[in-house]
Amino acid sequence: MTPAEASTALFKTMPTPITLSQLGEYGIEVAESHVTHIAREILSLNLYWALAAIDAHIPSKYRALIKKDLIESIQTQWWPSGLLGPSTWVEYQPELAQRRERYAHLVDQEGINPVGICAETAGLMEDLGLIESGDREKLLVLLIDYAPASEYGRLLDQGG
16 A cells, blocks of 8 residues: 555545534533534544554654555645534644544553543543543443554554
């Protein structure tokens, strides 16, 4: 698989930004104003796993190109939709960096698995007031479905 094919495959594997109706399918009721923040949290989680998979499965000389192409796809195809909030990609970067750092710490230092990271993310969204405490378990199920950590590595292994 070429670097362009790898980034395209990763982008297609990532779930599109979540909507209010998709949250409702999991029995999660939130204020409409919270949906974009939840969508960004899910994007941050997916980007953590996708970028980690690139680092783990792709030769170093191709990593930067694949990451660049993946990020450009998100910026051009998803960000303008408004489903990720009114902020710009540049304004989102500190939030993304903070999440990636936190997830890396949990995985590398504490040995937490992907389900544990999803639980951490659900807890964060509850702490931020994006979901009600009774919806935390429902959100965990959604995150396991919407952040397919193992799929990214498997996809890159299949293409290599």
